[in-house]
Amino acid sequence: MSRCPREAPLxxxxxxxxxxxxxxxxxxxxxxxxxxxxxxxxxxxxxxxxRRLAGWQVFLLGMLVALPFxxxxxxxxxxxxxxxxxxxxxxxxxxxxxxxxxDFPYFHLPYLIYAYGFLFKFTDHYLLAARLFSAVCASxxxxxxxxxxxxxxxxxxVGRRLxxxxxAVVLLISTPxxxxxxxxxxxxxxxxxxxxxxxxxxxxxxxxxxxxARLVLGGALLGxxxxxxxxxxxxxxxxxxxxxxxxxxxxxRQRNIVLFGSGVALAMLPAAWAFAIAPRGFIxxxxxxxxxxIDYLLASAQPHTMTVTQKLRFFLKWFFSGANWVLFYGFxxxxxxxxxxxxxxxxxxxxxxxxxxLTLPFLLLGAFAPSPFAKxxxxxxxxxxxxxxxxxxxxxxxxxxxxxxxxxxAATLVAISAIRSGSxxxxxxxxFRPQTWYVSSLRADASRLRxxxxxxxxxxxxxxxxxxxxxxxxPEFVTGxxxxxxxxxxxxxxxxxxxxxxxxxxxxRLADDPPAAILVGLRRSWExxxxxxxxxxxxxxTPFLKDQELWLAPGNDPPPAP
Numbered sequence: 264m265s266r267c268p269r270e271a272p273l274x275x276x277x278x279x280x281x282x283x284x285x286x287x288x289x290x291x292x293x294x295x296x297x298x299x300x301x302x303x304x305x306x307x308x309x310x311x312x313x314r315r316l317a318g319w320q321v322f323l324l325g326m327l328v329a330l331p332f333x334x335x336x337x338x339x340x341x342x343x344x345x346x347x348x349x350x351x352x353x354x355x356x357x358x359x360x361x362x363x364x365x366d367f368p369y370f371h372l373p374y375l376i377y378a379y380g381f382l383f384k385f386t387d388h389y390l391l392a393a394r395l396f397s398a399v400c401a402s403x404x405x406x407x408x409x410x411x412x413x414x415x416x417x418x419x420x421v422g423r424r425l426x427x428x429x430x431a432v433v434l435l436i437s438t439p440x441x442x443x444x445x446x447x448x449x450x451x452x453x454x455x456x457x458x459x460x461x462x463x464x465x466x467x468x469x470x471x472x473x474x475x476a477r478l479v480l481g482g483a484l485l486g487x488x489x490x491x492x493x494x495x496x497x498x499x500x501x502x503x504x505x506x507x508x509x510x511x512x513x514x515x516r517q518r519n520i521v522l523f524g525s526g527v528a529l530a531m532l533p534a535a536w537a538f539a540i541a542p543r544g545f546i547x548x549x550x551x552x553x554x555x556x557i558d559y560l561l562a563s564a565q566p567h568t569m570t571v572t573q574k575l576r577f578f579l580k581w582f583f584s585g586a587n588w589v590l591f592y593g594f595x596x597x598x599x600x601x602x603x604x605x606x607x608x609x610x611x612x613x614x615x616x617x618x619x620x621l622t623l624p625f626l627l628l629g630a631f632a633p634s635p636f637a638k639x640x641x642x643x644x645x646x647x648x649x650x651x652x653x654x655x656x657x658x659x660x661x662x663x664x665x666x667x668x669x670x671x672x673a674a675t676l677v678a679i680s681a682i683r684s685g686s687x688x689x690x691x692x693x694x695f696r697p698q699t700w701y702v703s704s705l706r707a708d709a710s711r712l713r714x715x716x717x718x719x720x721x722x723x724x725x726x727x728x729x730x731x732x733x734x735x736x737x738p739e740f741v742t743g744x745x746x747x748x749x750x751x752x753x754x755x756x757x758x759x760x761x762x763x764x765x766x767x768x769x770x771x772r773l774a775d776d777p778p779a780a781i782l783v784g785l786r787r788s789w790e791x792x793x794x795x796x797x798x799x800x801x802x803x804x805t806p807f808l809k810d811q812e813l814w815l816a817p818g819n820d821p822p823p824a825p
Contacts, residue, residue: 316421318410324425325409325432330402332436335690337398337446338700342390342727344786346448347743350389351726353379355738364537364544367738368746368762370552373537374490375450389730391702393448400452401445404646405432407459411650415612415657427653430677435649437677437684438590444642454492455643458626461485462647465502465523466618469509470611475522478506482526489527490534493549494629494640499527501621547753547761555749557634562752574636581638589680594648596672597655612658619651706731708808712782715805715813719779722793724786725811734779739764739772744789766792777816784811 352369355361357380363369369376382392412428419427435441444451461484468477485502488495506523510516538545582591626647630640656669693699709731712721721729724743726736739746739762750758750765758765764772769792781797783790784807794814797804802814 316413318413321413321428322406322410324406325428326402326406328409328429328432329405329436330398331691331694332442332688333398333401333405333445334395334694335688336442337394337401338391338694338702339690340394340446341701342705343447343449344725344743346390346393347725347727348741348745349375349379349450350393350448351730351736351741351743352376353383353393354389354730355736355741356380357383361738362537362540364548365541366762367741368544368548370548370742370745371450372490372493372534372549374487374533375453377533378453379448387731387733388702388706390448390705390727394446394702397448397452398446400456401441404452404456404459405435407456407463408432408435408646408649408653411463412653415615415653427656430674431649431653433681434590434593434652434677435646437680438645439587439684439687440590440638440642440645442684442687444639447639449639450492451639451642454488454495455646457484457488457491458495458498458643459646459650461488461498461502462618462622462650465506466615468519469505469614469618475518478519478522479526479529482523482528483530484526486527486530490531494632495643497625497628498622501618501625505618505621543757544761552749553633555752556745558752559749560635571631574631577636578631578641582641589676589683590645590648593673593676594651594655596676597652597669612654615654616651616658619647619654623647623651712780712807712813715807716780716815719816720776721780721782722773722778722796723782724790724793725782728782737772737778738762744786748789769793769796779816781814782807782811783814784808 348369348371352363352367352373353376355367356363356376361367363373363376378396379389379393382396383389386392408431409428412431413424416424416427436445446452461481464477464481464484468474468481471477481502485495485498488498503520503523506519507516510519581587623644626643630643633640652673656673659669690700697703705727709728712728713732713734716734718734720735720737722737722740723729724740724747726740726743729736746763747765750763750768753761753763755765757763758768773796777800781793781802783793796802797814801817803817805813805815807813
């Protein structure tokens with residue numbers, strides 16, 4: 264009984280879709296409960312059907328369905344060390360005018376820095392702004408899925424199209440991969456969003472004889488996705504192949520590919536600017552770092568998912584755990600059902616599925632490329648698999664009798680996914696109580712840090728805390744522990760140009776610019792040089808948080824307790 268309030272947000276939506284879908288899309292009501300439901304709820308849908316919904320209205324509706332759930336995880340998910348590098352880089356870019364690769368190390372393409380830098384011009388609530396940006400990106404992904412469903416099922420009634428779109432969004436947001444990934448301050452959500460928008464834009468262009476602007480836009484969207492996360496780069500090949508194959512003549516195919524490539528090139532100009540400013544740092548951060556990081560991992564003799572076999576085992580274990588199996592099995596079940604006694608899908612869904620099946624292997628390639636493996640790398644698969652399920656169902660002729668049980672099965676899977684994952688969205692009930700948000704508690708901890716060390720630089724591998732407190736940090740540690748742990752594997756003569764510091768370089772770097780305080784505790788395996796420096800230079804250990812320690816510089820006494 265105590266679980267009911269926690270599962271209510273998704274349970275209501277899932278139950279609605281399930282009860283209506285049991286009517287099968289054709290014929291009279293299956294039972295009295297369905298008839299009563301259709302009497303009340305169907306009347307509301309008929310009122311919606313009385314007016315024509317514009318595409319942007321449908322898109323906005325889907326976004327609004329996903330937004331509270333994306334916000335709930337974004338505002339309340341625990342802080343992960345991967346987020347430090349993106350937030351800190353954005354703050355230095357916005358507040359001090361420092362440039363990635365030249366003034367500090369950065370191990371991604373820089374587009375997320377530019378986005379955060381713009382946001383951070385207007386607020387000093389850095390974690391909140393970054394999490395909101397990610398949540399909005401995840402919500403727009405939901406809007407894109409809703410709009411795609413609306414277009415694919417254009418022969419259905421308005422009410423059923425709304426239910427199908429809503430069910431697709433519920434399936435998206437109830438997948439554990441979604442609530443694990445969405446809302447964190449990293450590049451998964453924006454890169455996936457722009458890759459999905461590029462896919463839909465290119466698919467839309469293929470349905471029109473003169474769609475040059477859409478091809479350029481699709482290329483630009485893919486370029487932004489790549490600039491946000493380089494593992495999206497393999498998608499260029501399936502997109503280009505699809506565009507080239509769709510042309511009616513050789514000349515038109517060449518023209519379409521040039522238009523698409525021009526869009527990608529235009530969108531990559533900011534990355535080219537970053538390369539021109541600091542070519543060595545850019546090459547190291549995006550090409551050499553993955554290899555050097557593997558050298559570190561191998562030398563650390565810790566188990567990591569770095570071989571293809573290990574990655575595949577990790578992938579299968581995670582994808583079939585929790586409620587992820589609903590999405591995975593739902594995709595293949597929809598494929599089998601759509602092919603039953605039918606050689607191929609019909610209409611636009613056939614083109615969509617051809618494009619999708621060509622794209623999925625390259626999405627997997629991008630997910631498997633980084634080492635070590637991490638769960639969030641699978642996130643781009645989620646919206647594309649949901650899109651595939653929609654494509655399979657849309658490809659079944661509406662007059663076939665089996666469509667009834669197919670919709671009933673689909674609604675049941677959506678309901679199962681929502682019910683199994685409903686407890687994860689308990690924070691939805693606290694959206695309007697900011698004092699209960701996790702981002703608010705981290706902000707309060709940062710204020711405590713400001714009270715103990717009111718000025719000066721803070722030496723730490725968790726830079727979000729001092730930056731939230733309005734304090735300064737050392738640019739060399741923007742990436743947290745990532746740069747420090749690979750520094751011993753980079754030649755000493757190259758470290759200065761790459762803005763890398765090894766533990767042996769610490770005393771020389773701090774000689775003329777000593778820290779006002781040293782914050783340690785969250786990255787203990789890499790913070791030992793910081794503790795040794797604090798002890799050898801007379802820093803005083805001061806109680807801070809239960810899992811962190813603060814060392815204050817000599818003469819920097821903490822204020823007396825009130």
